[in-house]
Amino acid sequence: MRAQTGGASISQCELCPPGTFCPDPRTAGQPNTAGIPCRASFQCPTGSVMEVICRAGSYCTTQTGEPTPCPAGYFCPEGSHTYSSPQQ
Incomplete structure (x- = not known):
């Protein structure tokens, strides 16, 4: 990424x-002058060239660099953007 082209x-x-x-x-066919925000359910660590699905056992809100671990007693399958209780 570079703030200015050229x-x-x-x-x-x-x-x-x-x-x-x-x-x-x-x-992509165009210069990178600003990063594209990562969507919910995906993670984008420093230097990402593409979104990566959020790993199981964690959740990813919008613009997640590193996933948040799922709280104890809750369920976070791969691609979670929030956590839910096992009963849901």
Whole structure:
């Protein structure tokens, strides 16, 4: 990611911040001047080039860099954006 277009090399770019992803401009066809916010149910750690489904045992709200562990006694399957009790 680079706040301004026109970088001469990849070394002039910064890693995409956590909670956002920055598709490779060579495949996206446009420069990355700002990260794209990560959707709920996905995680985007620092430097992400795509969203990754939230792992089981945790949940991911919008713009999650690192998933939040599911509280004890609650259920968080893969792709959770919140947690729910096992009875639900």
